[in-house]
Amino acid sequence: MKIKVCGMRDTANLAELVELKPDFIGFIFYDKSPRFVGENLDEEFIKSIPKPIKKVGVFVNANPDYILRMAKKYDLQYVQLHGHETPDFCRTIKMRGVNIIKAFSIESDFNFAMLNNYKPHCDYFLFDAKGANPGGNGITFDWSILNRYDNDRPFFLSGGLSLENIVQINELKAKIYGLDVNSKFETAPAVKDIDALRQLFELIRPIEEEEEIEA
Numbered sequence: 001m002k003i004k005v006c007g008m009r010d011t012a013n014l015a016e017l018v019e020l021k022p023d024f025i026g027f028i029f030y031d032k033s034p035r036f037v038g039e040n041l042d043e044e045f046i047k048s049i050p051k052p053i054k055k056v057g058v059f060v061n062a063n064p065d066y067i068l069r070m071a072k073k074y075d076l077q078y079v080q081l082h083g084h085e086t087p088d089f090c091r092t093i094k095m096r097g098v099n100i101i102k103a104f105s106i107e108s109d110f111n112f113a114m115l116n117n118y119k120p121h122c123d124y125f126l127f128d129a130k131g132a133n134p135g136g137n138g139i140t141f142d143w144s145i146l147n148r149y150d151n152d153r154p155f156f157l158s159g160g161l162s163l164e165n166i167v168q169i170n171e172l173k174a175k176i177y178g179l180d181v182n183s184k185f186e187t188a189p190a191v192k193d194i195d196a197l198r199q200l201f202e203l204i205r206p207i208e209e210e211e212e213i214e215a
């Protein structure tokens with residue numbers, strides 16, 4: 001199972017995370033988030049992150065020109081869209097060579113059928129909890145809703161994932177492509193607890209998978 005660590009900003013903290021070889025690292029380009037990267041990203045360091053670790057820019061109802069400019073500047077392979085972006089919006093970004101993760105806030109009556117309109121233009125879906133903010137709320141949703149998932153696009157499970165609740169993913173029937181972790185692994189906004197992340201990696205990543213990443 002893949003691991004995405006979201007909401008990074010600080011170079012020293014990032015360097016420690018890179019040592020753990022996550023599959024995806026997320027950077028928040030949403031100015032209302034406490035994890036907003038602002039002017040704080042070290043462009044050279046970001047570009048030096050080994051290619052097998054995919055860099056993801058997270059945006060909320062942003063202007064396509066801004067998204068594409070940031071993707072180029074930081075060499076982002078993916079953008080994660082957390083607002084009300086339409087399938088057509090995703091198509092526009094995808095056509096410009098940037099891969100798409102479309103995030104959705106999940107409630108009990110979530111209409112999985114509408115994902116069919118997004119499917120041709122998105123590489124992955126990400127299912128997050130609905131909260132006061134578009135993301136990073138630190139709360140889980142009722143994962144059993146995902147047992148209704150009938151789309152073949154791989155998805156990330158997100159929202160309040162912690163070392164305590166992660167063991168319960170084994171109860172899910174739906175096949176999870178990846179886990180997206182964020183605020184439950186922080187010591188402060190955008191500062192990750194590397195020891196806690198190391199424990200997560202040891203729990204989730206079988207030895208063979210780690211060897212695949214090294215190859």
Ligand SMILES: O=C(O)c1ccccc1NCC(=O)[C@H](O)[C@H](O)COP(=O)(O)O
Nearest residue numbers: 006033134135136137138159160182183
């Ligand atoms: O993390 C944020 O502050 C954020 C703000 C606005 C949009 C998206 C945001 N985060 C995106 C993520 O992928 C988070 O990892 C996801 O929402 C789960 O966060 P958490 O519940 O804190 O684990």
